[in-house]
Every structure is written in C-alpha cells, then in structure tokens.
Amino acid sequence: MSNETPNQHAASRSGTRHRDERPIGRFSSLKTELSLLIVIATAIAFIMAWILLKVGWSGWLAMPLTLLVALGITYLFSRGMTAPLRQIRDVAKVMADGDYTVRVDDAATARNDEIGQLARSFNEMAGELQHADQMRRDMVANVSHELRTPVSALQAMVENMADGVTEPTPANLEGILNQTHRLSDLIAFLLDLSRMEAGAASLNIESFDFADFIDETVEPLEIADAGHAHTIHMNIPQGIIMEGDQDRLRQLFTNIIGNALKHSPDGTAVLIEAREDEDNGTVVTNVVNFGSQIEPEARSDIFRRFVKGKTGPGTESGGTGLGLSISRWAAQLHGGTVKVVDDVRGADFEITLPKYH
Structure with missing residues (x-):
C-alpha cells in the first residue's frame, strides 16, 4: 500500500519526485541562502588553503585542490536549492502534453523562500487549469447531449411523416414545433453563455x-x-x-x-x-x-x-x-x-x- 500524497503521486508519474536536498536550513529568502553558500564555500576554501600551506604543500598544488573542493561544496549546496526549479520544468513539460493532474511535490511547496512561493503558485495554476479543462470536457458532453435529444426527436418525427407512418396532424406538427423551440432556446442560451465567458455583453440602459x-x-x-x-x-x-x-x-x-x-x-x-x-x-x-x-x-x-x-x-x-x-x-x-x-x-x-x- 502506497503512502504517497496525491501531489507526490502526481509528481512521481511525471518522473519529478524529489526530497529536500538543501544542506542549508529553511530560509525565507533565496538571497540569504545564496549569500550563506558563498560565505561557507569561501571560508572552507580559505581554511583548507591555510592548512595545506601550513603543512608544507606547494601553493601550486594547494590552490587547485582548494578550488575543486570549493566548487564541489557549491555544487552540492546549489543542487538542493535548484531541485524544485528542475521539478517545475519537468511538470510544465507534462502539462504541455495535456496532463493537468501533475503537481510539484510537497518538499518544494513546503519551502519558505521564493522558490517555495513559486511552487505553490504553480500548483494553484495547475489546479485551475485542471478545473478549466474538466469544465470544458463537461460542457462539450452536456451540449452534445442537449443538442442530440431534440435533433433525434425531430429526425424521428420528420422521417415518420416522410415514410407515411404518421400523418402531419396538428398535434404532430405541434410536437415538431416544440422541439424546434427547444433547439432555439438552447442556442440562445449558448450564445448568452459565450458572451458571459467573453465578458463581451453590453447593456442598453x-x-x-x-x-x-x-x-x-x-x-x-x-x-x-x-x-x-x-x-x-x-x-x-x-x-x-x-x-x-x-x-x-x-x-x-x-x-x-x-x-x-x-x-x-x-x-x-x-x-x-x-x-x-x-x-x-x-x-x-x-x-x-x-x-x-x-x-x-x-x-x-x-x-x-x-x-x-x-x-x-x-x-x-x-x-x-x-x-x-x-x-x-x-x-x-x-x-x-x-x-x-x-x-x-x-x-x-x-x-x-x-x-x-
């Protein structure tokens, strides 16, 4: 039995499930994290260079090694900081293919910095797109059903009259008229609905x-x-x-x-x-x-x-x-x-x- 949350499950389906890999704590500002990263990398490089020179290493050997260690530390720290950005990129690609169910996982949205804010906003946007897509699907299905019912009734009535099965009596003609009125009302409603969606309705006060x-x-x-x-x-x-x-x-x-x-x-x-x-x-x-x-x-x-x-x-x-x-x-x-x-x-x-x- 899986213990994944819905967001984690969606992220894992897109190949973007991650854990929080930041060695630095949870800061409220990405600038603070970057500043701390620079300070830590510089301090470690300085201390390491000082120790190597103290034990008699040549500067030509100590400096390249120190730079490699500093780059490794920077890469390790930055990888955790940018992981949610890579995840957002991957989820966006999946959404571009038409799957609006994917989400950025909880580790990214739990962050307090700007990247966490971006991840939460991205998930909200994805939810809105999923809702809009479902509304579109429902509307197409409902409109198709609503149009098919009177059209089928009209077709049956007219075919029966054309085949001589039923007579064009006032009652039968009234039934046809009622179905055309229903079609006309539905079309008028849909036109109003399109105006409502477009915000294009004007008022004659x-x-x-x-x-x-x-x-x-x-x-x-x-x-x-x-x-x-x-x-x-x-x-x-x-x-x-x-x-x-x-x-x-x-x-x-x-x-x-x-x-x-x-x-x-x-x-x-x-x-x-x-x-x-x-x-x-x-x-x-x-x-x-x-x-x-x-x-x-x-x-x-x-x-x-x-x-x-x-x-x-x-x-x-x-x-x-x-x-x-x-x-x-x-x-x-x-x-x-x-x-x-x-x-x-x-x-x-x-x-x-x-x-x-």
Whole structure:
C-alpha cells in the first residue's frame, strides 16, 4: 500500500519526485541562502588553503585542490536549492502534453523562500487549469447531449411523416414545433453563455416602470403555461421607476418565473412580490413557488451551468440547465444578485437590483 500524497503521486508519474536536498536550513529568502553558500564555500576554501600551506604543500598544488573542493561544496549546496526549479520544468513539460493532474511535490511547496512561493503558485495554476479543462470536457458532453435529444426527436418525427407512418396532424406538427423551440432556446442560451465567458455583453440602459415591465414579462409565460392551471399572484407597487437593460432583465425574470412554474404542481400558485429598499437604493423581488423547497446545500449548485432541477423524486426537469446560470449573469451585469432565501411558504428566489446606474 502506497503512502504517497496525491501531489507526490502526481509528481512521481511525471518522473519529478524529489526530497529536500538543501544542506542549508529553511530560509525565507533565496538571497540569504545564496549569500550563506558563498560565505561557507569561501571560508572552507580559505581554511583548507591555510592548512595545506601550513603543512608544507606547494601553493601550486594547494590552490587547485582548494578550488575543486570549493566548487564541489557549491555544487552540492546549489543542487538542493535548484531541485524544485528542475521539478517545475519537468511538470510544465507534462502539462504541455495535456496532463493537468501533475503537481510539484510537497518538499518544494513546503519551502519558505521564493522558490517555495513559486511552487505553490504553480500548483494553484495547475489546479485551475485542471478545473478549466474538466469544465470544458463537461460542457462539450452536456451540449452534445442537449443538442442530440431534440435533433433525434425531430429526425424521428420528420422521417415518420416522410415514410407515411404518421400523418402531419396538428398535434404532430405541434410536437415538431416544440422541439424546434427547444433547439432555439438552447442556442440562445449558448450564445448568452459565450458572451458571459467573453465578458463581451453590453447593456442598453434605459428608464422603465417596473410594474409594467413585470406585467409584460409574465403575460407570455401565462400563455405558455396554459393547461397547467397555475395562478400567478403579483404584488408589485405602482410607480417604481428603475434603470437597466430590459432585454437582459427580461431574461432574468423569465427564467426565474418560468422555473417556478415548471417546478410547481398543476393547479398551484406562484407569487411575485416586490419592494423598494430605500436605504440601499435597490428593488427587491421575490418569486415564491408555494409548497416546494430547495435544500440549503443545493442552493448554490442550481446556479451552476447544466445543473437541472427536479420535477419529482429522481426526475430531472426537461430544461437545458442553463436558465438559472444566465439569470445570475444578467443580475450581476446590473450589479445585482439572485439567491434562494429561507421561506416557510416554499422555494423563494430573491432578486436584488439597483434602481439606478
């Protein structure tokens, strides 16, 4: 059974496992170590030369031997001092080949000098690269899955109609339309995600009435929700004027309210209430999904990309898993926040936005 730490195991896989070979102690400055090395090598060379001359050695013999000993001491000391640099070089080569799991070992990171700081920073960078690479892999896999599902459904429906297996009835055509809408939504989400990653999103700031804005946002959601018998209660004070990009904010509220409707049983209600926080100059909106709750440990995860909510025990929602991530991004663009707060009534998404920019 191996007693290696994860870092040591990673380093040994790259052929870079080392122990601390420094005869000099653990100093907090590489300059101190180098200065001490010069002092020790010079002192030993001087003492050795003095002893050899005292015992009658010729200067032509004593001086070369003294220089060789001094060089040997310098090499021995410097080898331990530079070992982590060689290890970082070797690990960097392995990372350049695409393996981001390797790390500089504990002996290097335990140093207190500049090389130790470099080793720790290098390991942090390697961890970030490994995380980014895993995120990239997960995103490619998730996007492929999300695209394949509606495309496969569309292909099957169209092939059945082309072969005469099914008739192009209004119900079948509506099924095709629903799948194209799903594809369109996913593509729109991915475009927003690319803007979010690039930091290239710009805001078209304008003043608007918040109550009218919420009415306009809710209306198409009520139409799309037909057949589920949900009731949307709104408690929005009149006269709240705020500034923001209405398109981005509509994404934010559409995703949050749509999420509440999607995770509410048929025939239940969703509450949208807002208030002004005069002290902080913000508008606080709560979207409450009555009856259901989100566990505290899951409240941060649901805002991660491609994390889907549950419509029932063990059952994922049919969404893309990007809506809440896009919502949080839209809020952050405006200097606001979106979070789940404690509420005995049910799952409560609290949106805080500044009134003015």
